[in-house]
Amino acid sequence: MITRRFCSKKYFFLFFLMLFTILNAQKTFTIVLDAGHGGSDYGANRTYDDIGKINEKDVTLSVVLKLGALLEKNKNFKVIYTRKEDVFPSLSERTDLANRSKADLFVSVHCNSSQRPTAYGTETYVQGPDQNKANLEVAKRENDVIFLDEKDKQKFASYDPTSPESLIALKIQQSKYLEASLLMGGFVEDNFVKKDSRFSRGVLQKNLHVLRLNAMPSVLIETGFINHPEESHYLASEKGQNEIAESIFNAIISYRKAVDKKFMAKKPEPEKPAEQPLKNDFRIFLMSNPTKYNVDDPALKGLKYVLVIKDNGLYKYYYSVTNYASIKENNIKTAREAGFKNAYAVGFMPNQVLTTGYYTIEVAVSNEKLSSDSVILKSLDGVERNKENGMFYYTYGNEKTLEDAIKLQKSLEEKGIKNTTIQKVFK
Numbered sequence: 001m002i003t004r005r006f007c008s009k010k011y012f013f014l015f016f017l018m019l020f021t022i023l024n025a026q027k028t029f030t031i032v033l034d035a036g037h038g039g040s041d042y043g044a045n046r047t048y049d050d051i052g053k054i055n056e057k058d059v060t061l062s063v064v065l066k067l068g069a070l071l072e073k074n075k076n077f078k079v080i081y082t083r084k085e086d087v088f089p090s091l092s093e094r095t096d097l098a099n100r101s102k103a104d105l106f107v108s109v110h111c112n113s114s115q116r117p118t119a120y121g122t123e124t125y126v127q128g129p130d131q132n133k134a135n136l137e138v139a140k141r142e143n144d145v146i147f148l149d150e151k152d153k154q155k156f157a158s159y160d161p162t163s164p165e166s167l168i169a170l171k172i173q174q175s176k177y178l179e180a181s182l183l184m185g186g187f188v189e190d191n192f193v194k195k196d197s198r199f200s201r202g203v204l205q206k207n208l209h210v211l212r213l214n215a216m217p218s219v220l221i222e223t224g225f226i227n228h229p230e231e232s233h234y235l236a237s238e239k240g241q242n243e244i245a246e247s248i249f250n251a252i253i254s255y256r257k258a259v260d261k262k263f264m265a266k267k268p269e270p271e272k273p274a275e276q277p278l279k280n281d282f283r284i285f286l287m288s289n290p291t292k293y294n295v296d297d298p299a300l301k302g303l304k305y306v307l308v309i310k311d312n313g314l315y316k317y318y319y320s321v322t323n324y325a326s327i328k329e330n331n332i333k334t335a336r337e338a339g340f341k342n343a344y345a346v347g348f349m350p351n352q353v354l355t356t357g358y359y360t361i362e363v364a365v366s367n368e369k370l371s372s373d374s375v376i377l378k379s380l381d382g383v384e385r386n387k388e389n390g391m392f393y394y395t396y397g398n399e400k401t402l403e404d405a406i407k408l409q410k411s412l413e414e415k416g417i418k419n420t421t422i423q424k425v426f427k
């Protein structure tokens with residue numbers, strides 16, 4: 001009985017060990033360790049009679065090297081150091097390194113100092129509340145969006161990185177970084193209090209360059225006050241530095257577990273039945289105007305994928321196209337948020353053949369005749385010219401469906417004939 005129970009327990013344990021190994025073998029967790037200051041930048045410093053001069057740059061390097069050694073014992077952690085010796089990488093060099101290496105977590109280690117000699121304790125900083133804009137710019141520049149959540153990744157994978165939809169995705173991602181950074185900060189401060197009996201001043205938000213320009217969860221840890229008589233001695237001691245490194249190490253372990261758990265907890269969610277496509281294609285009507293705006297015109301308020309159809313002398317602007325109801329709703333929202341308050345969806349029957357007319361491409365509008373060696377006239381056969389109110393309108397092609405007209409327009413674009421308009425002609 002005892003033996004059997006022991007055996008099954010053992011196999012159970014082995015099973016979990018295997019599962020754990022498989023799950024963890026798949027993904028390396030990259031951490032950038034940033035020892036604050038260095039080289040000619042000493043950071044906070046103070047001279048004491050018994051221990052001499054203590055420099056922030058030396059304490060931070062020592063703690064980071066100890067922390068790195070603990071992490072490197074586990075093969076699933078990849079550790080990148082912004083510095084391993086007494087040199088000074090600029091703040092941008094530190095954040096560039098972190099962004100380039102697509103790190104999962106950025107940990108910057110510092111020591112505090114204060115005008116008040118009585119100030120003491122630890123504090124951990126995360127991205128400030130009003131630095132979202134700069135951070136968003138970084139995330140946009142980094143382009144290759146790192147999602148914390150597999151579901152978001154699927155949802156936004158098909159979007160163009162510069163589109164408004166991707167901006168929404170980036171904003172979601174940012175708030176996740178903040179959430180994750182707060183989680184990590186909480187673990188660090190908790191360990192300082194519970195394990196090392198330190199005084200914690202809490203997890204705080206602050207606008208700091210090194211946090212602002214990172215496209216990943218990031219914390220900056222103030223490990224104690226160099227100008228506080230007792231705390232400085234703790235910071236300078238081997239024991240103190242070991243305890244600080246271990247507390248941060250344990251916080252990283254807890255953080256990683258929490259993030260992994262979040263990943264796995266989300267998996268068994270019941271699958272919603274797949275959305276069925278609609279019969280019609282839907283485009284979002286933005287406006288109709290006698291003026292023709294080109295792709296990058298501010299009048300389009302940054303929206304990409306705008307289709308223009310000239311109809312009865314007016315240019316009609318439509319945003320995006322989809323045959324899924326949920327995406328249609330999303331597109332309406334995007335258009336309205338961009339500033340087209342009255343945007344609405346218009347149904348287009350796919351491959352509908354015009355019975356009372358055709359589509360053509362307006363390739364040029366000019367107040368004078370195109371010269372015979374213009375690109376348009378030289379590369380296209382059968383361009384038609386119409387004169388109306390003193391303007392010359394040049395059109396090309398004759399297609400029965402909108403889809404064919406779009407194809408023709410694309411082929412013209414490939415020939416270098418850009419900013420053309422699809423025109424509906426009634427007969």
Ligand SMILES: [Zn+2]
Nearest residue numbers: 036043110111
């Ligand atoms: Zn510092």
